[in-house]
Amino acid sequence: MNDSNSDPTFSPRDTAHSPTAASGPAAAAPAADAALLAALGAARPCLWTNPLLAPHPPAAVRTGAKDISLADVHAAHARFERFAPLLQRLFPELADSGGAIESPLLPAAALAPAIGLRPERGTLWIKADHSLPVAGSIKARGGIHEVLEFAEQLALQHGLLAEGADRDDYRLLAEPAARAVFSRYQVAVGSTGNLGLSIGVMASALGFRAVVHMSADAKPWKKDRLRSRGVEVIEHEGDYQQAVAAGRAQAQQDPTCHFVDDERSLSLLLGYSAAVLRLDAQLREQGIAPDARRPLFVYLPCGVGGAPAGIAFGLKQLYGPHAHCFFAEPTQSPCFLVQMIGAEVNGAGGNPSVYDYGLSNRTEADGLAVPRASELAAAAMRELLSGVYTVADEQLLRDLYLAKRDAGIEIEPSAAAGFGGPAMLTGTEAGQAWLARHGLTDVMATATHLVWTTGGLFVPAEEYRRFLARGEALAGSSARS
Numbered sequence: 001m002n003d004s005n006s007d008p009t010f011s012p013r014d015t016a017h018s019p020t021a022a023s024g025p026a027a028a029a030p031a032a033d034a035a036l037l038a039a040l041g042a043a044r045p046c047l048w049t050n051p052l053l054a055p056h057p058p059a060a061v062r063t064g065a066k067d068i069s070l071a072d073v074h075a076a077h078a079r080f081e082r083f084a085p086l087l088q089r090l091f092p093e094l095a096d097s098g099g100a101i102e103s104p105l106l107p108a109a110a111l112a113p114a115i116g117l118r119p120e121r122g123t124l125w126i127k128a129d130h131s132l133p134v135a136g137s138i139k140a141r142g143g144i145h146e147v148l149e150f151a152e153q154l155a156l157q158h159g160l161l162a163e164g165a166d167r168d169d170y171r172l173l174a175e176p177a178a179r180a181v182f183s184r185y186q187v188a189v190g191s192t193g194n195l196g197l198s199i200g201v202m203a204s205a206l207g208f209r210a211v212v213h214m215s216a217d218a219k220p221w222k223k224d225r226l227r228s229r230g231v232e233v234i235e236h237e238g239d240y241q242q243a244v245a246a247g248r249a250q251a252q253q254d255p256t257c258h259f260v261d262d263e264r265s266l267s268l269l270l271g272y273s274a275a276v277l278r279l280d281a282q283l284r285e286q287g288i289a290p291d292a293r294r295p296l297f298v299y300l301p302c303g304v305g306g307a308p309a310g311i312a313f314g315l316k317q318l319y320g321p322h323a324h325c326f327f328a329e330p331t332q333s334p335c336f337l338v339q340m341i342g343a344e345v346n347g348a349g350g351n352p353s354v355y356d357y358g359l360s361n362r363t364e365a366d367g368l369a370v371p372r373a374s375e376l377a378a379a380a381m382r383e384l385l386s387g388v389y390t391v392a393d394e395q396l397l398r399d400l401y402l403a404k405r406d407a408g409i410e411i412e413p414s415a416a417a418g419f420g421g422p423a424m425l426t427g428t429e430a431g432q433a434w435l436a437r438h439g440l441t442d443v444m445a446t447a448t449h450l451v452w453t454t455g456g457l458f459v460p461a462e463e464y465r466r467f468l469a470r471g472e473a474l475a476g477s478s479a480r481s
């Protein structure tokens with residue numbers, strides 16, 4: 001827990017300069033706002049907006065590895081569709097969805113007052129990825145996509161599928177011949193928990209050996225759930241990044257091992273991006289088509305950055321300048337924010353950590369407890385991201401409680417980070433200044449605010465009740481309007 005000020009009306013521009021930030025590496029950064037750096041270093045909630053945001057996003061985005069475009073979003077979506085009959089067979093919970101791993105779009109007007117969004121500033125919606133089947137979090141999108149892509153490559157290579165095989169043929173991949181091939185390969189990943197759950201569950205369902213390298217801070221119930229599904233869990237001292245490095249090093253020694261690299265994988269990023277095609281249909285069903293008069297604001301919890309960057313990339317491809325994407329990070333783990341500030345000042349080369357800013361990387365939001373951002377995700381977001389804001393743990397827990405009370409949804413602390421966004425943008429001086437600069441002030445009444453809730457389905461009831469009780473106590477002690 002930290003000593004942050006979680007008042008949503010806080011404006012970073014009001015803070016005095018603090019010695020914490022002045023002694024950090026960013027002190028050398030003349031272009032970064034001193035007050036913002038002070039708030040960042042003192043773990044107080046703040047909003048950073050991106051000076052490099054492109055008025056009209058380019059059709060292809062440079063990621064270092066490869067340029068990506070809307071065609072790649074469609075390709076990832078098509079891969080999920082090819083695998084749907086197989087997934088339906090492997091997972092009983094997908095019987096009704098035809099093998100699609102999807103979540104609803106929920107109206108949430110009743111929650112708007114409690115999170116500080118006034119009706120004249122737009123309408124609140126929730127993209128309910130906390131309820132995604134199979135993995136119980138947004139990792140179902142990226143993680144499962146990468147395992148499917150690997151399985152598909154092997155199946156083609158080993159003649160298990162004919163080139164141009166049709167959807168129904170993919171059910172063959174559940175047969176003994178395919179499983180015998182897959183069992184000779186290992187899928188490994190380093191994870192704080194949720195990515196391990198999605199990769200481990202999917203890899204073992206297909207017959208791969210699955211190994212998850214976990215950091216010491218991963219929740220015990222996540223380790224237990226994986227082990228009960230036949231996944232090997234290797235625990236590492238230290239943080240998430242050290243678990244990834246250890247897993248990566250081990251995988252390099254073994255040619256039959258595919259390592260899912262959360263910091264470098266384009267397959268993960270594109271798996272997340274596919275979410276926007278279903279979302280687009282859901283918005284249309286509600287009569288929402290983002291344009292200049294009806295802007296779409298999307299608030300995405302951010303860990304290493306792959307999930308929110310994949311989705312933001314897809315949204316900008318679909319809606320161009322009418323989608324405004326903001327990432328949400330814990331005040332103690334704002335790795336994407338420090339990455340973007342570094343990139344702004346030093347060019348794309350640096351990869352700073354939150355420790356460089358004197359922060360602890362300790363937070364209840366275990367899905368977001370990442371010290372260093374993915375450089376791939378940061379490169380993709382360079383001109384597409386509108387901004388990043390930070391949220392104190394107290395506010396995460398309070399919003400977790402309010403989401404249950406006013407929207408009836410059960411989420412984990414990480415998944416609550418998006419709820420701080422509408423007030424940060426519409427209720428603070430820094431947010432309002434940004435809206436004015438982008439000519440949005442007068443169209444806010446017809447804006448759509450979409451909060452992406454990213455995990456929660458598999459949180460054990462006992463653990464959830466503890467979060468809820470803490471959140472309720474915090475909501476009672478610091479009501480906001």
Ligand SMILES: *Cc1c(COP(=O)(O)O)cnc(C)c1O
Nearest residue numbers: 194303304305306307367454455
């Ligand atoms: C992983 C995760 C995120 C963020 O995804 P990144 O790719 O790490 O940025 C957000 N919410 C939850 C619940 C997660 O597990």
